[in-house]
Amino acid sequence: MKIIRSIKGMSSFSQTQHxxxxxxxxxxxxxxxxxxxxxxxxxxxxxxxxxxVSIFVNPIQFGPKEDYRRYPRNLKRDAQLCEKVxxxxxxxxxxxxxxxxxxxxxVEVCDLSDVLCGKFRPGHFKGVATVVTKLFNIVRPDIAYFxxxxxxxxxxxxxxxxxxxxxxxIKVMPTVREKDGLAMSSRNAYLxxxxxxxxxxxxxxxxxxxNLIQHGNTSxxxxxxxxxxxxxxxxxxxIQYISVVNPEDLQPVDKIRDRVLIALSxxxxxxxxxxxxxxxx
Amino acid sequence: MKIIRSIKGMSSFSQTQHxxxxxxxxxxxxxxxxxxxxxxxxxxxxxxxxxxVSIFVNPIQFGPKEDYRRYPRNLKRDAQLCEKVxxxxxxxxxxxxxxxxxxxxxVEVCDLSDVLCGKFRPGHFKGVATVVTKLFNIVRPDIAYFxxxxxxxxxxxxxxxxxxxxxxxIKVMPTVREKDGLAMSSRNAYLxxxxxxxxxxxxxxxxxxxNLIQHGNTSxxxxxxxxxxxxxxxxxxxIQYISVVNPEDLQPVDKIRDRVLIALSxxxxxxxxxxxxxxxx
Numbered sequence: 001m002k003i004i005r006s007i008k009g010m011s012s013f014s015q016t017q018h019x020x021x022x023x024x025x026x027x028x029x030x031x032x033x034x035x036x037x038x039x040x041x042x043x044x045x046x047x048x049x050x051x052x053v054s055i056f057v058n059p060i061q062f063g064p065k066e067d068y069r070r071y072p073r074n075l076k077r078d079a080q081l082c083e084k085v086x087x088x089x090x091x092x093x094x095x096x097x098x099x100x101x102x103x104x105x106x107v108e109v110c111d112l113s114d115v116l117c118g119k120f121r122p123g124h125f126k127g128v129a130t131v132v133t134k135l136f137n138i139v140r141p142d143i144a145y146f147x148x149x150x151x152x153x154x155x156x157x158x159x160x161x162x163x164x165x166x167x168x169x170i171k172v173m174p175t176v177r178e179k180d181g182l183a184m185s186s187r188n189a190y191l192x193x194x195x196x197x198x199x200x201x202x203x204x205x206x207x208x209x210x211n212l213i214q215h216g217n218t219s220x221x222x223x224x225x226x227x228x229x230x231x232x233x234x235x236x237x238x239i240q241y242i243s244v245v246n247p248e249d250l251q252p253v254d255k256i257r258d259r260v261l262i263a264l265s266x267x268x269x270x271x272x273x274x275x276x277x278x279x280x281x
Numbered sequence: 282m283k284i285i286r287s288i289k290g291m292s293s294f295s296q297t298q299h300x301x302x303x304x305x306x307x308x309x310x311x312x313x314x315x316x317x318x319x320x321x322x323x324x325x326x327x328x329x330x331x332x333x334v335s336i337f338v339n340p341i342q343f344g345p346k347e348d349y350r351r352y353p354r355n356l357k358r359d360a361q362l363c364e365k366v367x368x369x370x371x372x373x374x375x376x377x378x379x380x381x382x383x384x385x386x387x388v389e390v391c392d393l394s395d396v397l398c399g400k401f402r403p404g405h406f407k408g409v410a411t412v413v414t415k416l417f418n419i420v421r422p423d424i425a426y427f428x429x430x431x432x433x434x435x436x437x438x439x440x441x442x443x444x445x446x447x448x449x450x451i452k453v454m455p456t457v458r459e460k461d462g463l464a465m466s467s468r469n470a471y472l473x474x475x476x477x478x479x480x481x482x483x484x485x486x487x488x489x490x491x492n493l494i495q496h497g498n499t500s501x502x503x504x505x506x507x508x509x510x511x512x513x514x515x516x517x518x519x520i521q522y523i524s525v526v527n528p529e530d531l532q533p534v535d536k537i538r539d540r541v542l543i544a545l546s547x548x549x550x551x552x553x554x555x556x557x558x559x560x561x562x
Binding site: 007011015100102103104105106107108109110111112129130133134137138140159160162163164165166167249 | 296383390414
């Protein structure tokens with residue numbers, strides 16, 4: 001496995017592979033890898049000749065009060081994990097190379113970016129769309145893999161690829177969970193023991209919603225109220241939002257007739273966690 | 282020469298060429314071709330195995346009161362001109378194909394887009410950057426050619442390509458002028474006989490500025506005042522702006538020490554014309 005740090009080196013590696021007729025599968029990450037990421041790499045390895053994993057903590061997707069500086073970074077550990085699941089190249093650029101001092105360009109997917117998490121993280125999805133466009137142009141994969149856990153991100157990237165005619169296929173893979181149901185996340189590392197217990201309530205609230213819907217409840221407001229009731233029992237939990245939306249356009253649903261995306265963001269102590277589920281009646 | 286109307290058809294043509302090891306030169310146009318466009322095609326033909334010319338009047342770069350509807354369209358004439366100068370493919374998509382009803386994505390180059398013409402055409406350069414990104418992703422050229430006449434557009438596209446790591450080389454070619462000096466433009470067709478005479482004043486004002494600078498005048502405000510004086514003598518002329526800026530960042534220059542870009546936009550009757558020159562002391 002190679003670690004490539006320069007944009008030029010990465011581009012020319014990819015070009016060589018394409019000239020040889022090899023296909024490239026790509027997983028964009030911010031490092032701090034867990035089984036969720038590795039399931040994407042595993043799938044990329046199954047589908048393609050070459051697998052590239054980028055590790056880049058993208059400054060422009062963090063708000064000024066967010067955890068850019070303290071976001072976990074551990075290249076050595078990440079590299080070991082990548083190698084085990086069939087990664088050929090880790091692309092590991094630094095921020096100065098990705099964003100020159102007179103950097104000026106952004107990519108934005110309107111409407112989808114200012115709801116759900118976007119409402120609470122202004123500029124976040126613009127930062128994501130921009131860095132993913134850059135990574136796609138550098139790595140030039142045939143297929144790129146994203147996790148369903150970041151549902152809004154996956155929907156935005158699929159829309160961006162469609163709108164901008166980017167010649168890359170996007171595959172969105174299922175959320176990987178701990179045995180007790182907690183969605184895998186690099187930010188779970190911030191949780192202390194008690195918080196780790198409380199964090200389970202995001203998943204439990206989604207399961208509650210699923211049961212309600214599958215027993216005929218069609219009222220998003222009622223479902224949200226019941227989810228809130230469950231979550232608010234946990235001392236360390238503070239709900240940022242719970243939304244029941246159309247999984248295509250992310251607009252709120254009045255009455256559940258078809259599949260809906262239920263997405264939520266909850267602070268557990270000082271850690272903001274998200275989770276979601278697509279549920280049909 | 283082929284005319285390809287579908288995005289899919291264009292993509293797969295380009296992919297086939299790349300697989301065969303052929304290089305693609307690309308000229309993006311809105312049709313109504315003149316010698317300025319054809320000089321770009323000619324250069325593309327010299328540099329590359331295959332030349333693709335797109336003809337697409339891009340709705341999202343026109344303001345609501347601008348000339349989108351009446352912009353000259355004549356595919357037959359354009360196709361004849363293209364064929365003569367070595368075009369292999371005209372890419373001729375329609376607007377519904379380029380922008381689906383739920384289109385949401387845009388590309389923006391900040392700072393460079395809201396000065397000069399951008400100040401008077403809000404959203405124009407966002408529309409340009411977006412459509413050029415789309416065309417680049419569909420056509421996947423090795424080299425794309427733009428005219429210096431649209432100086433701000435060329436600078437914005439070069440910056441966008443650099444910032445987003447788009448693997449395409451941009452070549453900016455000199456403005457082509459009529460014998461008397463008027464910069465070639467599709468919009469010159471809107472001018473009546475008298476206006477056509479008056480329109481020459483844009484070039485004359487630039488030549489005046491060039492003479493002043495080369496005789497030691499270093500004052501942008503003085504040069505602009507003298508250019509205004511000359512242009513205002515023409516009955517049909519109404520100045521939108523005259524600016525003396527740094528050719529890299531398009532910021533106004535206080536004193537001329539180095540090469541400057543002098544750019545101007547003047548209404549001649551109901552037709553908005555632009556011209557520019559890079560001038561060194």
